[in-house]
Amino acid sequence: MGDWTTIDWEALDRLRRIFIYQKEPPNTPYWTCEKDLDSYDMTFAERIGWKWDAVLSHLKTLKWEPKANNLLDWGCGTAIASRRVLSTFPQHNWNDLTLWDHSILATQYAQKTLRNRFPELNVTIASSAIPQHWENKGGLLLISHVLNELTSSSRLELIQLAHQAQTILWVEPGTYNDSRNLIAVREELSEAFTILAPCTHQANCGLLTEENERHWCHHFAKPPTEAFTESYWTKFGQRMDIDLRHLPYSFLVLERTSDLPASTNLSRIIGAPRQYKGFTKILSCQETGVSEFELQKRDNPKLWKDLRKGKAGSRHKWEISNGRIIGNPSTSQK
Template sequence: MTQTETNWDTLDWAALERLRDGFLAGAGATVAYWQSRADLANYDLTFAQRIAWKWDAVLAELKLRGWAPPPGEVLDWGCGSGVAGRCVLREFGGENFPALRLFDRSSLAMEFAAARAKAVFPKLTVNSGVPDTGRLGLLVLSHVLNELPDAEREALLQLARRADAVLWVEPGTHADSRALIAMREGLRQEFEVIAPCTHHETCGLLAAGNERHWCHNFAAPPPGVLADSDWVRFGRRMGIDLRSLPYSFLALERKGLRPAAEKLAGWSRVVGAPRVYKGFARLFSCQADGVRDLTLQKRDAPEVFKRLKDEEPVLLVQGTVNGEKLAAVEAALP
């Protein structure tokens, strides 16, 4: 089965179930996921699209913050079918990068990802493998941490230290978020933290008493997906709630590479899903002085409250905080 032949009518459900079981078991470190190009094609049409929706949310937030990566090659490490690299190239423009470089344990995956990238960006130079030495451009990492033992995580941390910028997306689980926080702490002396944080201090979730919390948000599926018969069937067969797209992410840029922008200094980042009640909402909030649960009364910010009630995204807020109360909201993004 070739890439062009794979569609909803020709999906290999047995292969998708095998892949799903491998993902859930975190078997990628010991067992090769990909047994054929058809595996990758089936994955790229289904599971990979859900990852793409998470990347869309991350890239939209970076655009909202006015950030774009510095010039340089894109390295999609642990590329799988290459969906993360393609999302980045699409958002920032394939013509703005000299090349895409792919790395994966599987040569099948690198070949598939290269073919898909060339199909979308015909003029793009695509290379494979990781240079042994020297600086890297934009390092793209997606859903890799749960497959790596400690020694390989440390090696990945050292690889990240060679990059000019890092975009990193992981599943929004407690364990994966905490692992990503550890990476943030290991890199923040050398890198500016672009997002999700609005500060460069130690992550407030590491403070005593916050052990049960984790940094995550929820992406929205594209309009129409929940009513699409193919996606509904996929969700049922795979046991997936199509509405739930939790993710954790990290965006970094090497210090001194460009003038640092403090556009959102003093703002707070909303973590997780706000809880909306009659007349008030609770927001778990992260800022330079730590994390805390804030109460927003409807009467203090009716427009923001309405957005929260309507389940519209509110990621960043600027306002006056009195104790545990968000007494006034001067601005909210998006």
């Protein structure tokens, strides 16, 4: 592992151009050497890790625990997703972890990193996009920031693989396109799986209606304090032109289970509430669809204040009248 003084900034500039500007999936892997991966791991991947932290912390509030003992990190890169999941559930009886990436450099780097950090774990590199052992037993599938790099045939393969999983944890950037792509995946897999999050229901995605065409399903993670206090993160933000305070992501958690989450009539806030003088507009998703609701400060000053400070959590049981949140909504859940 390198340290911040060894970062190859030019490699990061090149990767950034690929991530942001390349419209077509790259034909060949873009990792050229271990230093690329090291530099990525300390920066972009760490930032992705903050999104995983938000998702995993949300799953903990849902009292979700891993069921499978084996993991498959598909499109693993440096395997930040695996590391975050393993560290969040250290007591779980993990047996083995399989890595797949079309870059052998990436899988080797990920394997080395994981073996150093989790020496008890059996970490292997898959020899194909749909590992044979997976076809028979499935497991916990991790997918992170990969969808927009796939050709249509790789995407098909990934969906085929996903169909074998017991549980899928999938995190993507919070852009319009990435979210819309993930919604398409949700609709393809929803018959075979129970949707645990972000949806609070199993109905069709409410963002697919014509009137919601301009919206997308995204959420905001909270970066750790070091993102604002450490000079290297300042340098990273400035050089990559990334506002580190802003950490949007999209995610999907699916599980093959017959236990439906208890029907709660909960809504989830999509994106960030928009604050105006004396009222807030909230895009809210629930079983009946996605709608914009208004909260007048005078109707619930505490909730209004919590929303403004980002402390209100994302899941709520609203009481609605004529598009307005009224009364005293029950305590929010993260």
